[in-house]
Amino acid sequence: MAEHRSNDDVTAAYEEYLMPIWKSLDVPVERADGCTLVDYDGTEYLDVFSGIAVTNAGHTNEAVVEAAKAQLDEFVHGCTYVHPHGPAAALAERIAGLTPGNLKQSFFCNSGTEAVEGAVKLARKYTGSKEVVALEMGFHGRTLGSLALTGNSSYKRGMAPTLNDVAHAAPPYAYRCSRCDGGPCDESCADDVERVVASHTSGDLAAVVVEPVMGEAGMVVPPEGWLARVEAIAHDHDALLICDEVQTGYGRTGTMFASERFDVTPDILTQAKGIANGLPLGAFTASAEVANAFEAGDHLSTFGGNPVACAAALATIDELEGGLVDDAREHGEWLREELGAVEEAYDVVGEARGLGLMWGVELVDPSETGPQGVSAAPDPDLARAVSDHLRDANVVMGVGGFYKNVMRLQPPLTIERSQLQRAIDALRDALDATT
Structure with a gap:
């Protein structure tokens, strides 16, 4: 079996041997623990996406x-x-x-x-x-x-x-x-x-x-x-x-x-x-x-x-029954306040919404009207730019939504409040840098 010991090796193998349907956050993963991903260069990333809401009990629990x-x-x-x-x-x-x-x-x-x-x-x-x-x-x-x-x-x-x-x-x-x-x-x-x-x-x-x-x-x-x-x-x-x-x-x-x-x-x-x-x-x-x-x-x-x-x-x-579900609910109430403040501070944030540790931040162009004349226009380009900036800051956050303009916070339920704070601070920095 071929060994892939670098980010470039893995990416190249994907491009050559996997069907062209994969969506990449450009963070190859060699190992993971808790809320941390580590790539083949040894770079660590805070994961607030958890493989699309999968590793609820933390990576390699x-x-x-x-x-x-x-x-x-x-x-x-x-x-x-x-x-x-x-x-x-x-x-x-x-x-x-x-x-x-x-x-x-x-x-x-x-x-x-x-x-x-x-x-x-x-x-x-x-x-x-x-x-x-x-x-x-x-x-x-x-x-x-x-x-x-x-x-x-x-x-x-x-x-x-x-x-x-x-x-x-x-x-x-x-x-x-x-x-x-x-x-x-x-x-x-x-x-x-x-x-x-x-x-x-x-x-x-x-x-x-x-x-x-x-x-x-x-x-x-x-x-x-x-x-x-x-x-x-x-x-x-x-x-x-x-x-x-x-x-x-x-x-x-x-x-x-x-x-x-x-x-x-x-x-x-x-x-x-x-x-x-x-x-x-x-x-x-x-x-x-x-x-x-x-x-x-x-x-x-x-x-x-x-x-x-x-x-x-x-x-x-x-x-999960050992306290993680309760933690998710408490974190969700904290995120309601924190992301509500982000929504208030940035006119490109149309709405922040969610429950527990399942939150979306909808990014918009406030100068344009949205589909069917409702609310501000979706801004998928801004969402991609924010995602890229977060990745460069070693934070993995998903992008989704019907219009591909929603930042997705779905971390492992094992996440600590300090890690959530880091993610919110990084999101603010990314919004400052891209708008």
Whole structure:
């Protein structure tokens, strides 16, 4: 196996041998610990992106690593759905205790995308209906099935999604809402889901699929009552509510699952990313009544529920319940004040919004009007310049949002207040240098 011992070696190999779809923050990683990334030159970076909200318990968390190593010594694979094994059984039981309401039975897969597609299959089987409503600007994956749910044309160009029975409603994006024009926004915005059901479906609705906080849309936080209203609309049409918690789950927003923050219990809850702190694992969880709609052979995954990944997930949950979820909530309140002050100080910051350790800072050109004449124009060029400046200051911060103009703060939940302060100070410096 070829060894790559420099940043240039790794980058060159990517360009030659990986398909040209990777998005780089230009920080090759040789090793990582906690909230710190180290490249092949030995340069250290403060990571406030955590591999897109994955390493919630911190990079190379000792307890998680040791649990995975111990399981490697026992057995690595037996197919969870052919050979019952302890790690999957224990994790499923643990998830039943973590998830809200009467959610009880889980199906294990390898990724968030698979979890979403499996959840839609289950909803269709349980309801006997086929149509699905999702949200504009929402993100649920990039495979052909999940891509049909994703409400962003930039991910779809040149590809035809295979699910034809999908309609999209407006997101609860107060800053760019033509109905609210910057707020205040309330639960009535959910009435657009009712409008879409009435005008774009045939009365055969299986599910409404939403992210409790819309990550790829730019950390869009719905107003109080919005998610509960969506739940009521789904149930009024004998459909299920699927909460996609792939990005918001496992402590990210300051509760184990973001739907808890809105006092909503979904009918099916999807998980991945932070569930195993970096090992590939996904899941969707439903009540026993809904889950039992699946019959033998309806769904399967060769590698889903891999015992090593399940062992890592169990250790991850221990770490999260040991105080990290509470820490995320407290850090979130501090960030509300700090990022609110950044919003007040810089006219190029249209809005700072988030929950827990899931925050977005939307960068704008205040001299131009935004899409549909709502708020200031998105400024993706400024966001990229700010990201580059942060990288030069050894801080890794993501860029995202529907318009690619939102700085994404999603650090490991193990982050210390002093590290958060460093990130905010670096963001201010970057704004000063680029505007």
